[in-house]
Amino acid sequence: MNGVVIGLQYGDEGKGRVSAYFLKDYDWSVRFNGGPNAGHTVYDNEGVVHKLHHLPGGAALGKKVALHAGMVINPDTFIIECEKLNWRFPLAISKDVHLITPEHVDSDSKGSGIGSTKRGIAYVYSDRALRKGQRVEDNAEFWKKIAASPAHTTCYSGMPPIEQGETALLEGAQGIMLDVDYGDYPYVTSSSVMPSIAHKVTRTIGVMKAYVSRVGDGPPNHPDIEELRVVGSEYGTTTGRPRQCTWLDVDTMAYAMSIVQPDEVVVTKLDVLNDLDGPICVYRNNELFSVGGLDSYKSFLLETFPKINWFSESPKGDLIKVR
Ligand code: IMP
Ligand code: MG
Numbered sequence: 312m313n314g315v316v317i318g319l320q321y322g323d324e325g326k327g328r329v330s331a332y333f334l335k336d337y338d339w340s341v342r343f344n345g346g347p348n349a350g351h352t353v354y355d356n357e358g359v360v361h362k363l364h365h366l367p368g369g370a371a372l373g374k375k376v377a378l379h380a381g382m383v384i385n386p387d388t389f390i391i392e393c394e395k396l397n398w399r400f401p402l403a404i405s406k407d408v409h410l411i412t413p414e415h416v417d418s419d420s421k422g423s424g425i426g427s428t429k430r431g432i433a434y435v436y437s438d439r440a441l442r443k444g445q446r447v448e449d450n451a452e453f454w455k456k457i458a459a460s461p462a463h464t465t466c467y468s469g470m471p472p473i474e475q476g477e478t479a480l481l482e483g484a485q486g487i488m489l490d491v492d493y494g495d496y497p498y499v500t501s502s503s504v505m506p507s508i509a510h511k512v513t514r515t516i517g518v519m520k521a522y523v524s525r526v527g528d529g530p531p532n533h534p535d536i537e538e539l540r541v542v543g544s545e546y547g548t549t550t551g552r553p554r555q556c557t558w559l560d561v562d563t564m565a566y567a568m569s570i571v572q573p574d575e576v577v578v579t580k581l582d583v584l585n586d587l588d589g590p591i592c593v594y595r596n597n598e599l600f601s602v603g604g605l606d607s608y609k610s611f612l613l614e615t616f617p618k619i620n621w622f623s624e625s626p627k628g629d630l631i632k633v634r
Pocket of ligand 2: 322323324349350351548
């Protein structure tokens with residue numbers, strides 16, 4: 312049975328850590344959307360931290376890795392990222408993955424208007440839509456470098472070479488509120504964040520942070536709370552930018568759940584709320600409500616979103632199953 316991990320907010324929900332936790336039950340770790348705009352933080356089996364941008368969490372955990380059609384790669388930074396991990400994972404890469412060129416990055420650095428990560432994302436996906444993009448298949452030099460690497464590498468067409476009896480955990484990048492179709496357009500990324508593989512994916516794990524953070528322009532349109540940013544260390548993994556932080560908006564979360572339809576939901580970084588001075592609050596109908604302390608907040612979340620069944624209290628710690 313294959314699974315997918317999807318962010319229910321604006322990215323940075325802690326998907327890397329959640330995937331790493333669940334990956335022990337899977338053979339493959341697969342990325343299918345976005346590119347180096349993502350930043351997934353994963354601790355490997357020795358407790359060493361890895362900040363991944365192209366690779367899914369399984370790359371740090373010795374899983375088989377597939378980079379599937381729908382995602383985009385910057386050939387230069389990708390190779391550096393793999394070298395940092397000593398190419399310790401078998402790698403399958405779709406011939407249809409699109410490549411980010413220096414021109415894409417240049418154009419994006421001049422600003423695509425909404426506070427992007429400046430990794431060339433809007434421009435590489437534009438070229439894909441204009442049918443003039445460059446794919447892995449079109450760049451022999453890039454493929455040669457990967458093929459010569461110490462990792463066992465394959466380039467595939469169609470579906471990843473997952474064998475009968477093997478299972479895959481797909482790791483979404485960004486979050487549903489940044490989805491080009493379902494997010495807060497135009498304050499979105501340039502790809503879908505929903506899986507481009509639906510094949511036998513029978514388990515959808517949604518990930519939400521106990522509060523909201525956002526980098527770049529656009530919603531949530533609620534006042535920024537400095538204390539959340541400081542206590543939660545909310546600075547972008549990819550760009551180092553301070554994340555705008557605010558309380559959970561119940562209506563936005565209900566919308567996100569209605570799109571993603573998770574079978575189970577993990578709530579991350581509850582421990583941050585425990586370290587705040589005042590009560591925990593939420594927005595509902597654009598009004599602010601106080602929920603109280605952490606225990607009341609957990610009960611509130613369980614009542615409001617019955618799909619929640621995992622709480623993760625410590626940024627490095629295990630996930631705690633509550634029901
Ligand atoms: P782009 O994907 O670099 O074009 O950025 C578009 C918007 O999505 C900006 O608001 C970015 O800050 C945001 N964004 C893109 N990728 C991520 C991510 O992985 N985590 C958080 N925000 C992201
Ligand atoms: Mg991130």
